[in-house]
Amino acid sequence: MPDSTIAAVLNRASKSTGRGNSWTRVRVRSLRNQHAIAAYQEGERAERGEVTLDEAATALKVSPSTVRRLIEEQSLPAQQLCKGAPWMIKAVDLEHPDVKRAAHARRFRRPSSGDPGQKELQL
Template sequence: MARAGHGGVSAPCAINMTSPSIMTRGEVTLDEAAAALTLSQSTIRRLITEGALPAEQHCKGAPWIIRHADLEREEIRRQADLRRSRRPPPDERQPNLLDLSTA
């Protein structure tokens, strides 16, 4: 089993992410972690790659498995808040830079 930042195993494998054993162990998928932290999947992947969010991958290409308890940790919540605060607020006053209308 590969852990983030420790190199992966290249052998193919099949993991059933909806199996009761995974769900009862308190683990979530990358998609579920993104929804829980209100972040994009790409941001969750970056947090994993940077080592900020612990995750496991049974083999290269397999889904990331993240412990639900890790999503509740204060450090992870702070990281999520920091990432969300980087998003520029929508600005409807911004001029339309691509105005194709010719009157």
């Protein structure tokens, strides 16, 4: 991930630097340089055959929240390095018939309100 994304993930996870500071792109870069960790190169993710949650949503013609639901129900395989980190989705998994079927089934489905007394308005 780019340094700014790593900083955002660390801050969302309430992780601070050794001195108690919040993470910034510069602080992540400094730590990476101290430990000889290579910087993220643009296009690296695509070379590994990975797509973002938003890219998966576009490919499946659903919303990003629907992609999250597909991941939660294990219809779409995905990995997350740690809580709050971006999901890593393999592009080839988006072509699997079961994934396409699950996405298509959700495409026109509206989430229920959870209230059994709520009725649908038929237009």
